[in-house]
Amino acid sequence: MKQQKQHxxxxxxxxxxxxxxxxxxxxxxxxxxxxxxxxPLLFAIFGGNKFxxxxxxxxxxxxxxxxxxxxxxxxxxxxxxxxxxWFRWGFLAFFMAMFxxxxxxxxxxxxxxxxxxxxxxxxWSFRLPWHWAYSAVGVPDWVAQYSFxxxxxxxxxxxxxxxxxxLFKPRSWCAFCPMGTMTQGICKARVKLKGKVSAPVxxxxxx
Amino acid sequence: MSCGTCLxxxxxxxxxxxxxxxxxxxxxxCIGCGKCAxxxxxSCISIFRREAAAG
Numbered sequence: 031m032k033q034q035k036q037h038x039x040x041x042x043x044x045x046x047x048x049x050x051x052x053x054x055x056x057x058x059x060x061x062x063x064x065x066x067x068x069x070p071l072l073f074a075i076f077g078g079n080k081f082x083x084x085x086x087x088x089x090x091x092x093x094x095x096x097x098x099x100x101x102x103x104x105x106x107x108x109x110x111x112x113x114x115x116w117f118r119w120g121f122l123a124f125f126m127a128m129f130x131x132x133x134x135x136x137x138x139x140x141x142x143x144x145x146x147x148x149x150x151x152x153x154w155s156f157r158l159p160w161h162w163a164y165s166a167v168g169v170p171d172w173v174a175q176y177s178f179x180x181x182x183x184x185x186x187x188x189x190x191x192x193x194x195x196x197l198f199k200p201r202s203w204c205a206f207c208p209m210g211t212m213t214q215g216i217c218k219a220r221v222k223l224k225g226k227v228s229a230p231v232x233x234x235x236x237x
Numbered sequence: 238m239s240c241g242t243c244l245x246x247x248x249x250x251x252x253x254x255x256x257x258x259x260x261x262x263x264x265x266x267c268i269g270c271g272k273c274a275x276x277x278x279x280s281c282i283s284i285f286r287r288e289a290a291a292g
Contacts, residue, residue: 080257084241094245098276105275113238113279198278204240205278214239217257 039086043095046088050188053181057163057174060181067209074213078220083210090201093191097200108198113205125208128154132179140172147175151182152189243273243282 052059066089070082083090097103111117138144148161160181164174191203204210239254251266252273260281262273274282 074257078256080239080241080254083239084244084254090240090242091245094242094276098246107280108278199276200278201240201242201276202278204242205238207240210238210240214257217239221256221258 037085040091042086042088043091044088046092049088050185053163053177053184055163057160057177057181058169060177060184061173063180063184066184070209070213071216074216074220078217078224080210080213080217083204083207083213087204089188089191090204093195093200093203096192097195103195103200104197105200106198108194108202108205112194112202118206118211121206122208122211129183132176132183135179136172136176139175140170146171147178150178150185153186154182238279238281240278242276242278246272246276248272 049059049063052062066087069086070080073079073081097105135144139146147157148159148164149157150160151157160178164177166174187203187207194202239257239259241254241260243252243260244250244254248270249266249268251263251268253261253263255261260273262282269284269287271284274280274284
C-alpha cells in the first residue's frame with residue numbers, strides 16, 4: 031500500500047518531548063510553548079485553515095505514536111459529551127479563565143505585589159516543587175513566574191490528553207482542545223464573513 | 238472538529254480538511270479501509286458498503 035510522503039513537520043512529536051524535557055531542567059524554556067499558541071491562531075486568522083492541528087501539532091502526533099504505534103490506547107469511542115458543543119466551548123471558557131488568572135499572577139509578581147512561586151501547578155490545584163529548574167540570573171521575576179504558569183498549563187493539558195489517549199481514542203484530547211475550538215471558531219467565522227470556502231488543506235500546502 | 242487525525246492515517250491521502258471546518262473524502266481515491274473512521278475522536282466518519290454494479 032502506498033505510503034504517505036513524509037514532511038519535516040511529521041516529526042514535530044519529537045519537539046513535544048523535547049519541550050517538556052527542557053522545562054524540567056530550565057523553566058524559562060516554557061516560553062517556547064507560546065509558538066503552540068500563536069501559530070494555530072495565525073494559520074486560522076490569515077490562512078483560514080487548521081494546518082497547525084492537521085499537520086504540525088506535536089502533541090497530537092505524540093498521542094498517535096503512543097496510542098497507535100505503541101498500542102497504548104484502548105481505542106474506545108470518545109464519550110459523546112466530550113465533543114459536544116456545550117462542553118467544547120465551556121472548556122474553552124474555563125481554560126481562558128485559568129489562563130487569565132495565570133497572566134494576572136504574572137502581573138502581580140511584576141508589580142511587586144506577590145512573590146515568585148517556584149512551583150508547577152497541576153490540574154489548576156496541586157502544587158509540585160519545581161525550584162531546581164530556575165536560578166535567578168538575569169531575568170525579571172515576572173518572566174520566571176509566567177514560565178512556571180505556562181509550563182503548568184502545558185503539562186496539565188498533556189497529562190489530561192495522555193489519560194484520554196489510554197482510555198479512549200489516541201487523539202481524544204483534540205475533541206475539546208481549547209486551541210482547536212478557538213481556531214475552528216475563527217475558520218467558521220471567516221467562511222461566514224467571506225461567504226466561500228478556501229481550498230482544502232492537504233499535506234504539503236496550506237491553501 | 239477538523240483536527241486532521243484522519244489525514245494522518247489515510248494510506249491514499251484521500252482526505253482533506255476544508256477551510257478548517259470539515260473533513261472531505263475524495264471518493265475516487267478512497268479505498269474504504271476505514272482507518273479514518275477508526276481514529277476519528279468525534280466519530281464524524283462512517284463507512285458505508287456500496288452495492289456492486291449489476292452486470
